[in-house]
Amino acid sequence: MEIKVVRQILEWNEDCHKELQQLFNEKKILVLNVMGSPGGGKTTFITRVIEALRSDYNIGVIEADIAGQIDAEKMQEMGIPVVQLNTDGACHTEAMSIKNMLPYFDLDKLDLLIIENIGNLVCPAEFDIGEDLKISLLSVPEGDDKVEKYPLMFTRSNALIISKYDMKEYFNFDENRVIENAKKLNDSINIFKVNSAKGQGLDGVIDYIKAYIKK
Amino acid sequence: MEIKVVRQILEWNEDCHKELQQLFNEKKILVLNVMGSPGGGKTTFITRVIEALRSDYNIGVIEADIAGQIDAEKMQEMGIPVVQLNTDGACHTEAMSIKNMLPYFDLDKLDLLIIENIGNLVCPAEFDIGEDLKISLLSVPEGDDKVEKYPLMFTRSNALIISKYDMKEYFNFDENRVIENAKKLNDSINIFKVNSAKGQGLDGVIDYIKAYIKK
Numbered sequence: 369m370e371i372k373v374v375r376q377i378l379e380w381n382e383d384c385h386k387e388l389q390q391l392f393n394e395k396k397i398l399v400l401n402v403m404g405s406p407g408g409g410k411t412t413f414i415t416r417v418i419e420a421l422r423s424d425y426n427i428g429v430i431e432a433d434i435a436g437q438i439d440a441e442k443m444q445e446m447g448i449p450v451v452q453l454n455t456d457g458a459c460h461t462e463a464m465s466i467k468n469m470l471p472y473f474d475l476d477k478l479d480l481l482i483i484e485n486i487g488n489l490v491c492p493a494e495f496d497i498g499e500d501l502k503i504s505l506l507s508v509p510e511g512d513d514k515v516e517k518y519p520l521m522f523t524r525s526n527a528l529i530i531s532k533y534d535m536k537e538y539f540n541f542d543e544n545r546v547i548e549n550a551k552k553l554n555d556s557i558n559i560f561k562v563n564s565a566k567g568q569g570l571d572g573v574i575d576y577i578k579a580y581i582k583k
Numbered sequence: 584m585e586i587k588v589v590r591q592i593l594e595w596n597e598d599c600h601k602e603l604q605q606l607f608n609e610k611k612i613l614v615l616n617v618m619g620s621p622g623g624g625k626t627t628f629i630t631r632v633i634e635a636l637r638s639d640y641n642i643g644v645i646e647a648d649i650a651g652q653i654d655a656e657k658m659q660e661m662g663i664p665v666v667q668l669n670t671d672g673a674c675h676t677e678a679m680s681i682k683n684m685l686p687y688f689d690l691d692k693l694d695l696l697i698i699e700n701i702g703n704l705v706c707p708a709e710f711d712i713g714e715d716l717k718i719s720l721l722s723v724p725e726g727d728d729k730v731e732k733y734p735l736m737f738t739r740s741n742a743l744i745i746s747k748y749d750m751k752e753y754f755n756f757d758e759n760r761v762i763e764n765a766k767k768l769n770d771s772i773n774i775f776k777v778n779s780a781k782g783q784g785l786d787g788v789i790d791y792i793k794a795y796i797k798k
Binding site: 489532 | 729731
């Protein structure tokens, strides 16, 4: 990749990111950028957040996927406004793509917009997309060495969710290794341990998100 | 990303890929490009392949990682010639990077070169790197919808390894969904189910790899 071109893309993206942040602040919408590996538990985590907050807040979801609309259908079943963003092969979401999705939402009503990024521990970490918080998931079956191997994601995240935490007994997973390495990269990172499938351990992260709601 | 630039990079890569393939054919080296999500089980699978084949063949490994050398150290402990390729943030491996690693190996002696790609279900699928076989791993904890969501990887792979197969009882994983969708994208794909950690189910894929050895 020619460095010059990549840098230009990142600069354009950063301009659009700032424009979106201003808009979301005016409209008092909290925006979460949820990232992690394929199958790291992003969708199930998001459905738990929706369940916990939907009676008090208006929530919208943008589902970014390379192809298909499997996750968007899950949100639709919950009766939540959802837009499917297909990146058509691209490995991350950019601010401009998020901007293009906004006409599908009633921004005056929305309190919380959750963006489920492409399943990828690498590229999405580079692109800000108008979010207030970057929340990255690392699931126990992925292994305890992932923070060291994919440092940018954890350096840039506000919160790290260790997901599928109930699977710890079946995998050789040293959570202290994960926590120590994440804190070394980013000493202000907030770390939570959840089992979204069974709805366990979610109170802490729900309170954390609620504290950022703008309305 | 400007389409023109990306296309040019893919064309350059393809030229280098063909040059590498020719070299590996002359030297009679079978080259495997092992891909999959972060924590999908690539490294453990590779160690099992090495254990099964090292008494009959000379094996070398290239470990591609964004940062660090955790996996390369595991290979070194096995006494296998290994080179660590750090992509310094890049999300995939390119043919030129592989070419640059070759002076570290004795190509006249090598029978099998295993390249462990960056943990990523998206970008590595686009770049040929001189390989004879693309082998992609999908682990049970990642979920049974990944073939639909990341179609290029499975369209372009010669073999799909369903890994961490012993975890099936703990996850809601419909293997028929995976197999049917993979066959729909690529009807010549070879599918194997393995549990590398416990060394189970590996005979089929070891025989499959052996059948391609060139010497």
